Amino acid sequence: MSDQLAVRTSRLQNAGNGLFALQSFGAGDVVCVYHGDILTTREALQVEDKSYLMRLGKGVYIDARDHPDVIARYINDCRSKGVHNVAFEKDPIKKRAIVRAIRPIAPNEELYVNYGTWYWLAYNMTHKENPIK
Numbered sequence: 001m002s003d004q005l006a007v008r009t010s011r012l013q014n015a016g017n018g019l020f021a022l023q024s025f026g027a028g029d030v031v032c033v034y035h036g037d038i039l040t041t042r043e044a045l046q047v048e049d050k051s052y053l054m055r056l057g058k059g060v061y062i063d064a065r066d067h068p069d070v071i072a073r074y075i076n077d078c079r080s081k082g083v084h085n086v087a088f089e090k091d092p093i094k095k096r097a098i099v100r101a102i103r104p105i106a107p108n109e110e111l112y113v114n115y116g117t118w119y120w121l122a123y124n125m126t127h128k129e130n131p132i133k
């Protein structure tokens with residue numbers, strides 16, 4: 001898949017898989033790229049499993065649900081301020097998001113990105129029996 005990154009069981013509880021660094025990254029380095037099927041707002045609203053759905057900008061979404069080869073889709077959100085080590089740089093023109101290191105990352109660190117408030121609001125609405133705080 002990649003000699004810089006590996007998909008392994010997440011260190012977060014009940015989070016499934018996560019993405020881990022196999023090498024060091026410096027702050028500002030491009031770590032990988034998030035891409036997938038390109039959807040309009042109308043199409044995005046109809047997606048049942050929104051786990052891998054990302055809004056890039058007005059009317060532009062990408063969905064990596066059917067793309068297990070896109071390793072960026074395995075990045076979890078640790079939900080703790082100050083612990084995130086990568087950020088999504090969304091590009092609605094190129095229809096992708098660059099995953100960029102926001103601080104130095106050491107080998108074996110799990111990558112964590114802030115999905116944003118709306119992702120978790122929607123997630124918890126559809127997982128009322130098992131919300132993620």
Ligand SMILES: C[S@@+](CC[C@H](N)C(=O)[O-])C[C@H]1O[C@@H](n2cnc3c(N)ncnc32)[C@H](O)[C@@H]1O
Pocket residue numbers: 010012013014015016017018051052073074075076077078079123132
């Ligand atoms: C983009 S996927 C990340 C990869 C996913 N863990 C997997 O195994 O394919 C987003 C999903 O990961 C899980 N996830 C991410 N962060 C989590 C957390 N802090 N706690 C529990 N589950 C989390 C949730 O199921 C979420 O909908």
